Amino acid sequence: MITEAIHIEDLHYAYGDKPVLNGVNAIFPENKFSVLLGINGGGKSTLFKIIAGLLKGDQGSIRICGQEIDKLRFKDRASLIGFLPQFTQSVFSFTVEEILLTGRTAFSGFAPKKEDRLLVDKILKDLSITRLKDKPFTQLSGGEQQIVMIGRLLMQKPKILLLDEPTNHLDVYYQHYLMEKLKDYSENDFTVIAIMHNPTLAFQYADHFCYLHHGNIYTPSNPKEPNVELLEKVYSMSFVEFMREGKKFMLPFGEIH
Numbered sequence: 001m002i003t004e005a006i007h008i009e010d011l012h013y014a015y016g017d018k019p020v021l022n023g024v025n026a027i028f029p030e031n032k033f034s035v036l037l038g039i040n041g042g043g044k045s046t047l048f049k050i051i052a053g054l055l056k057g058d059q060g061s062i063r064i065c066g067q068e069i070d071k072l073r074f075k076d077r078a079s080l081i082g083f084l085p086q087f088t089q090s091v092f093s094f095t096v097e098e099i100l101l102t103g104r105t106a107f108s109g110f111a112p113k114k115e116d117r118l119l120v121d122k123i124l125k126d127l128s129i130t131r132l133k134d135k136p137f138t139q140l141s142g143g144e145q146q147i148v149m150i151g152r153l154l155m156q157k158p159k160i161l162l163l164d165e166p167t168n169h170l171d172v173y174y175q176h177y178l179m180e181k182l183k184d185y186s187e188n189d190f191t192v193i194a195i196m197h198n199p200t201l202a203f204q205y206a207d208h209f210c211y212l213h214h215g216n217i218y219t220p221s222n223p224k225e226p227n228v229e230l231l232e233k234v235y236s237m238s239f240v241e242f243m244r245e246g247k248k249f250m251l252p253f254g255e256i257h
């Protein structure tokens with residue numbers, strides 16, 4: 001039986017008089033790597049902000065690990081969801097270690113414990129960025145900052161990693177490195193849910209796909225496999241599947257309209 005990490009029912013949201021989500025129904029299963037695909041401006045970030053509690057839906061319900069989103073307190077939410085927004089900026093010159101420690105503030109306040117510092121070292125090592133530990137965050141490259149912010153989420157030890165375009169700014173090597181890590185996390189007690197703009201990359205690692213289209217979420221009957229028909233409908237372009245060394249790949253090519 002599939003256990004649900006997130007269950008969304010009839011969710012509506014509008015910015016003023018501009019509707020963005022028109023009755024979204026979706027389930028994101030626990031301990032899977034889910035990917036939400038969809039065109040620019042389709043409402044994906046809006047949906048994630050509602051799940052993360054930064055916006056409130058106009059209508060409908062969301063349950064996170066079985067609990068109504070409206071009833072969650074700040075600390076409960078932090079232990080359930082770690083959210084990586086699309087844009088992050090730090091104007092203060094914190095070091096990477098300090099930035100990671102802020103991932104524990106919901107639990108340890110601003111007084112990091114010894115185990116928090118040990119966790120920093122473990123996560124830096126796991127993400128292969130120990131060399132950045134004492135560097136000011138503002139002096140890192142865009143890709144380095146992105147990896148550090150993912151490390152900060154891991155410090156929070158949430159059940160669900162909610163990631164808005166996690167491979168942003170990463171070079172191809174690091175895109176695959178991070179996707180491999182996320183797959184690994186989803187197999188080891190995290191639920192990973194990511195917005196992505198690269199179906200070719202996403203289908204190589206994730207195992208549950210849904211599509212935001214015209215304000216609704218479509219989940220195919222086999223959510224693990226690429227669904228060419230849906231992809232072509234959502235992106236208004238052609239896709240091709242091909243096999244290489246026993247693996248299936250999905251490539252976009254050429255406009256339909």
Ligand SMILES: Nc1ncnc2c1ncn2[C@@H]1O[C@H](COP(=O)(O)OP(=O)(O)OP(=O)(O)O)[C@@H](O)[C@H]1O
Pocket residue numbers: 015020038039040041042043044045046047086
């Ligand atoms: N704060 C806001 N006020 C008004 N309209 C907004 C606001 N934020 C987003 N929108 C609009 O809502 C729609 C959905 O935006 P959203 O950022 O959720 O889309 P998205 O699918 O995440 O896009 P992208 O893939 O480009 O990041 C867009 O038309 C956008 O212009």
